[in-house]
């Protein structure tokens with residue numbers, strides 16, 4: 001379970017998150033929505049202990065990680081995989097080395113074990129044929145798949161974090177990545193691996209998520225399901241989700 005309790009974070013006098021509280025289970029399928037600079041990526045970084053809040057608590061399975069040392073953060077971090085924004089790969093490494101990175105860095109796996117695990121992951125992501133290619137030789141969609149494979153190497157996550165996994169992709173490729181996100185999280189609670197997809201593309205979020213959290217000006221202004229989201233009376237939120245109606249072939253509300 002993940003609990004944010006009255007979390008506040010500011011850079012200088014710019015308040016990014018203002019007394020934010022929410023609770024979620026690892027098996028949930030969540031979309032964190034909001035405009036650019038709204039604090040979406042920051043929420044993921046706080047969850048991993050990459051950034052520390054100025055006030056409040058962040059509990060992962062009941063343990064407050066806000067004061068944890070780097071070595072103490074290792075265990076809670078292992079509960080998550082993360083695909084960073086734009087899925088940046090190491091340009092100088094081929095696909096195999098990109099995916100093998102965490103295995104080499106954080107495990108004592110032998111060369112054979114690494115090769116086996118990399119091939120296994122590339123098979124799951126349906127990009128086995130790309131193992132020897134360099135990132136520049138891959139399409140945007142393939143790059144995202146490699147980034148997802150890399151995030152899964154070296155951990156067996158209880159929850160997958162995707163930061164803008166579909167941003168910058170054409171609609172069809174984005175759709176494929178959404179299908180993949182759904183596939184990777186298969187199973188029923190409590191066996192299911194949940195995810196948080198951070199995005200400003202509400203149509204992509206709607207293909208995968210069951211719970212929607214909308215952030216504006218450092219506050220959670222909505223937390224609910226898709227039906228509730230579509231019924232919102234908040235003007236800014238309505239504008240933000242209008243693309244859902246376009247996608248549905250319906251008129252704006």
Ligand SMILES: Nc1ncnc2c1ncn2[C@@H]1O[C@H](COP(=O)(O)OP(=O)(O)OP(=O)(O)O)[C@@H](O)[C@H]1O
Pocket residue numbers: 011016034035036037038039040041042043085200
């Ligand atoms: N290390 C930092 N130093 C100073 N300001 C920062 C830092 N990291 C983030 N910010 C600021 O905090 C705010 C929230 O950033 P964050 O990256 O969480 O937004 P976001 O919702 O993910 O935006 P986007 O949709 O553009 O990815 C932004 O205004 C950003 O400029």
Ligand SMILES: [Mg+2]
Pocket residue numbers: 040041042085163
């Ligand atoms: Mg971001």
